[in-house]
Amino acid sequence: MNYFSSDFKLGILGGGQLGKMLLYETRKYDIYTCVMDPSEEAPCRIACNEFYTGDLMDYDKVYEFGKKVDVLTFEIENVNVDALEKLEREGIKVYPSPATLRTIQNKAKQKLFYVDHNIPTAPFTRFAYTNEIHTALNNNSIDFPFVWKSAQFGYDGKGVKVIRTYSDLDDLPNVECITEELVPFKNELAVIVSRNTKGEVVTYPVVEMEFHPTANQVEYVICPARIDPVVTEKAQLVALKVSESFQHTGLLAVEMFQTKNDDILVNEVAPRPHNSGHFSIEASYTNQFEQHLRSILGLPLGHTDSKVGGIMVNLTGEEGHTGKVVYQHIEGIMKMEGVTPHIYGKKETRPFRKMGHVTIVNRDIDRAREIAEEVKNTIKVVAAKNI
Template sequence: MSNKDSKNYFSSDFKLGILGGGQLGKMLLYETRKFDIYTKVLEASEDVPSKIACDEFILGDLMDFDAVYNFGKQVDVLTIEIENINLDALEKLEDEGVKVYPPSKTLRTIQNKARQKLFYLDNNLPTAEFSRFAYASEIKDSVDNGGLAFPFVWKAAQFGYDGQGVKVVRNFSDLDDLPKGECIAEKMIPFKNELAVIVVRNPSGDVVTYPVVEMEFHPEANQVEYVICPARINEEVAQKATEIALQVSEKMQHIGILAVEMFQTHDDKILINEVAPRPHNSGHYSIEASYTNQFEQHIRAMLDLPLGSTASKVAGIMVNLVGAEGYSGDVVYENMEAILKLEGVTPHIYGKKQTRPFRKMGHVTIVNKDIAVARRIAQQVKETIKVISK
């Protein structure tokens, strides 16, 4: 549907369906409320962040064909905030005229990491060398036969998230407790930076990109600690990263947001790590720092509205708030007052009542005209606020 059809999405009987009820859905719902777009959310548990923010909440398993299909029949446009969805149900809904964004074809490529990596190879897109295994037990034989060398990165083909389903394998004993199923073993890339570019595409084919961001990772948890916008890289590298992200977007023909995570090697090559076809951790800074944040942009894209400016008003850094090690149970945010005293600091608390080690519980944005000052304040935030339990 083009905006020439002047479909009335606002304060109308139009219904947007969201599969998944986590924090990404909750932040998407800030924007639907801003526009007064009617929303329905499907999720398997009542105890999720999105429940408070949608117009209608439906309980159902996202991997269950009937639950997803029946939900989709009640909405005009269907989107996701998590990739692990029953794709057969989405395909049937598309066949019956429901608009599903991103399309099931895009999700099928992305949902399985082995398939995603093969897609890069087939389309001559730069990515780290890898081997694909139907069973984790085959990895040992491959090492014995010289097909694979330590160290490498093991990734489960499906259902990995937030550092789960990824492990650096340095020796045989690291193979002992790996899950059994389909996986990939990826060559360890010594890299200088991890970068990300968010690309947005609407059905009319308009495409915009956000500035390249830089991600600093927690060494043990394999989770992003800081997202820095703009990335502290030269113009040439930024250009190359943006071009590669646009190529991925073009080949995948997604609709909505596509976050492309990349490695910058020591000789400034850009290699694609993986992609996410939805609002993404690397774009949270945009809520405070950009003219159009990633969540509003995702809605504009899906509804085929004009895409907003992706420029930053100010430098932004995002700090992930994750559960502290050694704490599980009812969450307590310690030293919140101390970080609220700092200039340019905005906390976002997701609404998960229970904390556990490394669980994503919220994030904090730090904005400043000077990226170096923002980074310093971000460090202070990281060292001050603690996500613990009662």
Template sequence: MNTKNYYSSDFRLGIVGGGQLGKMLLQETRRLDIGTSVLDPSEVAPCRLGSNEFTVGSLTDFDTVYQFGQNCDVLTIEIENVSVEALQKLEEEGKKVFPQPHIIRLIQSKIRQKNFYKENLIPTADFISFENKAELMTAINKQQVPFPFVWKQSTGGFDGRGVAMIRKKADLETLPDVPCLAESMVPFEKELAVVVARSANGECRSFPTVEMDFHPEANLVEYVFSPGNVEEAISDKAQELARMVAEKLGIVGILAVEMFLTKDGMILINEVAPRVHNSGHLSIEGNVSSQFEQHLRAILDLPLGSTETIQPAVMVNLVGDEDYTGPVYYEGIEEIMALSGVYVHLYGKAETRPFRKMGHVTIIDPDLEAARAKARIVKEKIKVISQ
């Protein structure tokens, strides 16, 4: 049994990254009175207000992350772009770091991630990896990579960046010269996700399978629906696959598993994230335990909470309008707040820019179709613009 006193004590949880994911995690640490330290490069990061201690510094600099971790009992992340070397050294010196640094390193690289799926017989889209653009061009000229295909930057891509649909040679001209993947186009019917939690003692629980709709230009999630509109057998298959990936990785903490449901009923892994994730935000209002509370429970080796659905839920992402940059203004926010079952979450970012994630709205209702209808109203009424 875990005998550590985390509550109202000198225990310190370190969070590497201070964005909106960290902010929502801090709401749970505040509720349980767990002391926190947060590191982020921005002095106006969302986490600056909710943590017990806030440090401004680079997430990728070895010395900064290493020194930060010295004063923490357990470390976690809310973004993958961190100094894995510093976290690895801290782990070697006896600090508990979750997710484990070797898992972060693996997932930082889409090439390593896809090779992991292949080696472990985990279904995923066919792919070929390349060290540079010249290698890719040679393969195309030899007709080893047919059009169309999906190009993915191996490292550094996030929130829709670092991914491109390549239909002809001209589409390659603006791509950077970096290690990359050429991935076969998947004729998918739906995009699904399962958020699963695994604790240090091996306990594993997953949230209901959700369905995601993406913005066609920004490649960002616009809507998340829970439960997803799929047959029970498909949902069970997605759940089983997500738990299998978590077990194969041996991860401690939350793992978000994004998947394609093909037109012939196959489920393929697209990508995973070793942290709390956009596809799980609606668990705050929609489920008995949120993904943020579940992550805390997992990394502190506490009993995992119930993932049971309280009510069906729909999440609408609030992103900056593509025509506005500057001090943020939420047009129509009072109108949507007047609707029952509507919960607005603003991330604490004072400046908006095109497609920047600024917040989300969760709508809950006993009837999922009623929640979907309200979500369409929310999407129509609220605009993230600048003054």
């Protein structure tokens, strides 16, 4: 099939920043795109060929949208899988597959998948409702501390909480959930695996992630990870095993813990371009968004090595700021060596909302990390009314 400057249509469910960055690549190759998102002000609106407003969990909306395109992909997991399955049965190519998405959408199912496929992961317990955790604690079947995770609809630190006392359970939603043993770890790592429609597979270098202590969001992604080569190899092999088990098409971001004993445990996965791969836009021979396109269209996979060391800094809304966004001191970071800001196009900021990211490239990864700290301390995402 001819994808370039042709009648071919690529559909993208979700019009946020990941879709917007994917559209950089479709425009480069002149691939016709259709996007659907619930918000009329979605970042993707300015860059796609056709834009539709619709609830991604609405069966009819997703089905009707999917019938307009030749290949359908998504930039967010919270989409109606029943509609995707019907589209697939009717001949629309959906990547990653609805079967893959159905497992990944639910963290309890995802954890059971790891157990069934002998993939190392933290011990866990599954609950139909959060209030059942009190009974489990009283019966000593689980112990403090542990991590509570909502089975569905968690993202960007939402739906996850470390529980150390009974009071930490207060105000949690009474939903299907899991509890995980709190893993003592040295590092949080990630590997992005790309698999195309022909079954060809490549991996990106292992990255190291540093998280905000209260928001549970990634603050820094460091590539390459500053870890022993033996651990690097372990992480790559585990990521490949996860990819092989899912038999996905497209990108699969595998998030992992490096334990105190240098074991690798899988935390969770995302079947799409991912925050842990944004460094690749400036630092890699083939960025993750182009690679996703290559994968789902069955094209040759690109070279995944880094040209230079790369660090990503997330730009999130400052606490206490809600309203029309201002990127304060952005000129200051643009003067710094190897610094590139990416602004997502969200007009309204709120505390911890992802509003953009900054990449820092440098041949010396330690120097890049120093510059990243300067960036984080300089630029502030604030509301105009609070200035």
